[in-house]
Amino acid sequence: MNRIFLYLVFILFACSPQLQLVDTRPDWLTGKLNEPRYYIGVGHSAKDGSNNYIQSAKKSALDDLVSQIKVTVSSTSILNVFEQDRKEFRERYEQIIQTDVADEIEEFEQVGAYEDDRNYWVYYRLSKERYRQIKEQQKRNAVTLATDFLHKARKAEQEGARLQAIGFYFQAFRSVEKYLAEAIPVKIDDREVLLTNEIYASVKALLDKIQLQVEPAEMTINRRLNLNAQPVMVKAMFTDTRQPASNFPLSAAFEKGGGEVFPNYITDENGSAKILISKIASRDFEQTVVVKLNLDAISGTSESPVYELIASTLTAPSAKAILKVQRPVVYLTSTEKSLGILKNSNQISNRLKNLLTNAGFEFSTDSKTADLLLEVLSDSEKGSISGSIYITFLTGVIRVAEAKGGRVIYATTLDRIKGYGLDYDRSSQDAYSKAMETLEKERMTELLNNVLQ
Numbered sequence: 001m002n003r004i005f006l007y008l009v010f011i012l013f014a015c016s017p018q019l020q021l022v023d024t025r026p027d028w029l030t031g032k033l034n035e036p037r038y039y040i041g042v043g044h045s046a047k048d049g050s051n052n053y054i055q056s057a058k059k060s061a062l063d064d065l066v067s068q069i070k071v072t073v074s075s076t077s078i079l080n081v082f083e084q085d086r087k088e089f090r091e092r093y094e095q096i097i098q099t100d101v102a103d104e105i106e107e108f109e110q111v112g113a114y115e116d117d118r119n120y121w122v123y124y125r126l127s128k129e130r131y132r133q134i135k136e137q138q139k140r141n142a143v144t145l146a147t148d149f150l151h152k153a154r155k156a157e158q159e160g161a162r163l164q165a166i167g168f169y170f171q172a173f174r175s176v177e178k179y180l181a182e183a184i185p186v187k188i189d190d191r192e193v194l195l196t197n198e199i200y201a202s203v204k205a206l207l208d209k210i211q212l213q214v215e216p217a218e219m220t221i222n223r224r225l226n227l228n229a230q231p232v233m234v235k236a237m238f239t240d241t242r243q244p245a246s247n248f249p250l251s252a253a254f255e256k257g258g259g260e261v262f263p264n265y266i267t268d269e270n271g272s273a274k275i276l277i278s279k280i281a282s283r284d285f286e287q288t289v290v291v292k293l294n295l296d297a298i299s300g301t302s303e304s305p306v307y308e309l310i311a312s313t314l315t316a317p318s319a320k321a322i323l324k325v326q327r328p329v330v331y332l333t334s335t336e337k338s339l340g341i342l343k344n345s346n347q348i349s350n351r352l353k354n355l356l357t358n359a360g361f362e363f364s365t366d367s368k369t370a371d372l373l374l375e376v377l378s379d380s381e382k383g384s385i386s387g388s389i390y391i392t393f394l395t396g397v398i399r400v401a402e403a404k405g406g407r408v409i410y411a412t413t414l415d416r417i418k419g420y421g422l423d424y425d426r427s428s429q430d431a432y433s434k435a436m437e438t439l440e441k442e443r444m445t446e447l448l449n450n451v452l453q
Contacts, residue, residue: 026112028123038125041065045120053120061124066102076183078196096305097178139179146175146195147186162206163248169203170299177306204314211239212291212319220324222371223280223360224452232275232321234291236267244271249297257287279452280325283360287325292318327362331370337379338428348396349376351436355444375399380428392419394431400451410450412443
């Protein structure tokens, strides 16, 4: 009887339909979602214990949503008037704006979330109509603000306050920088213009009227002379009125070569400023300091990536000072001894000569032609004996003075540098080797800084 029962059970299961696994995942995760009125974003993160998977998935969903919001560049927008590589320029602008969209997007909603043992998903959406309404309102506000700044700039320009006018133009531009891809018609001075194009053209026109002149435009100078005794003056003026451009911010920097130049200036009432070059560090014979109108200081928008992009298309008025740099001439004297006896070769002096030559100095055998007098004094003395090891101590003085007047501008000592050897001569040689290493690694930079300042 039991066998018959088991047989019937087996037949029953064999004839019944096979069990089907049910997919419990939501439609938005299986790709069956149809939401034409929304921007949608689905984010995923693995539960691997290495991160906050919920926050990671939410960021992924937001990035996915934002990627669907595209920037459309109008054929008459300002992005199409630049002479640079238009494709590369537009792509860079679109990338910046896309980043701003991710930072500023609002009123999106989380519709769902799903997880299993190893994964977490989240679903965001944003109404396309609501997003359009928000952006249109933001654009209207931006256009109103930019138009107001444009009117202020026009008024300032008419009154001769050109520096203030440029500042207003930049503020107008900043107000609508997120809409440079669009052609925005507005009415200014009883005529219809494209807003961003008009602002850009106005800034460029004013900058083209500013001229910088450097005096002297070229000068011969010794690397270590007092540079302020031979001042470089810059004068800013307006080319159309021949009036000085007063209170304009300038910036200065080495364009070729290298050194230290005070970076920021304001022109005085005569449109002039004195450029302060405090140090020439490069060995180049010909070096260039360029002085420019400081657009960042005028605009106050240097932290904006869009401003930086647009500013790269503007040519700031500039002028150059060419420096013909002479090498300082050195006259060297040395007395180097080992254990009280003059050495056959002047090791420290030769090393110093080599280092200074590589740093852009020349050496002369005639003290009358020199700019600097370099003196080296050194000697070693016997120390103790420890087993088979002999110890010596080296003491030295290095002094640099001006050839004219004899003023000492640098002095340093090598104080009891210890040497070791199998006899006193080899121990003294070891002390000299260590002294040269100390000189090169620890004192040379200090020497150059003092001599060249």
